[in-house]
Amino acid sequence: DAKTTQPPSMDCAEGRAANLPCNHSTISGNEYVYWYRQIHSQGPQYIIHGLKNNETNEMASLIITEDRKSSTLILPHATLRDTAVYYCIVRVVANAGKSTFGDGTTLTVKP
Amino acid sequence: DVKVTQSSRYLVKRTGEKVFLECVQDMDHENMFWYRQDPGLGLRLIYFSYDVKMKEKGDIPEGYSVSREKKERFSLILESASTNQTSMYLCASRPEFSGEVISGYTFGSGTRLTVV
Numbered sequence: 063d064a065k066t067t068q069p070p071s072m073d074c075a076e077g078r079a080a081n082l083p084c085n086h087s088t089i090s091g092n093e094y095v096y097w098y099r100q101i102h103s104q105g106p107q108y109i110i111h112g113l114k115n116n117e118t119n120e121m122a123s124l125i126i127t128e129d130r131k132s133s134t135l136i137l138p139h140a141t142l143r144d145t146a147v148y149y150c151i152v153r154v155v156a157n158a159g160k161s162t163f164g165d166g167t168t169l170t171v172k173p
Numbered sequence: 174d175v176k177v178t179q180s181s182r183y184l185v186k187r188t189g190e191k192v193f194l195e196c197v198q199d200m201d202h203e204n205m206f207w208y209r210q211d212p213g214l215g216l217r218l219i220y221f222s223y224d225v226k227m228k229e230k231g232d233i234p235e236g237y238s239v240s241r242e243k244k245e246r247f248s249l250i251l252e253s254a255s256t257n258q259t260s261m262y263l264c265a266s267r268p269e270f271s272g273e274v275i276s277g278y279t280f281g282s283g284t285r286l287t288v289v
Binding site: 096098103105106108111163165 | 280
């Protein structure tokens, strides 16, 4: 699986959009981009995933660049409860379990 | 509400003890995973299983074994606990891949194990 690079920390004002970047320059054609988040003392929670098209669900939007070497997770209106560590991973479809979670980005939403 | 349940939230064990961490999922998922999480090291995969009685080593299997006798239950075993196995242990499950789309993982709440 391709390696990902994320900034270690970010701040965001409550009510504003939080844009979390992820670089995956060695991504291959059959690898999906996944985002998870982990709120303190809980297990990671799935947010969204995509292959090459932009995706949106009730939690967030995922923007993937045309060359697929980077992506951005967007929380459109961040709340204090969105404070968490956000993980970006890339994974081959049908890969049974070799996903590697790095250190992620610690997002702090401030009032 | 579907979920992954880990039997203990906090556990304290002595060096040399045999430790069992239990994980149960009620989603009929084929795949189950054990990770450990340590500051600065992120989540590291210990073992995973893609079917009953099947298991595969992850990135850091040394000092651990697993058991999957039933589809819904995946146990992590520390044969002889050591202080460097003090960590947060996370269990996860997800369904088998079918077609184009693969679902995300569902994680348990974690077991914080302290070996003294």
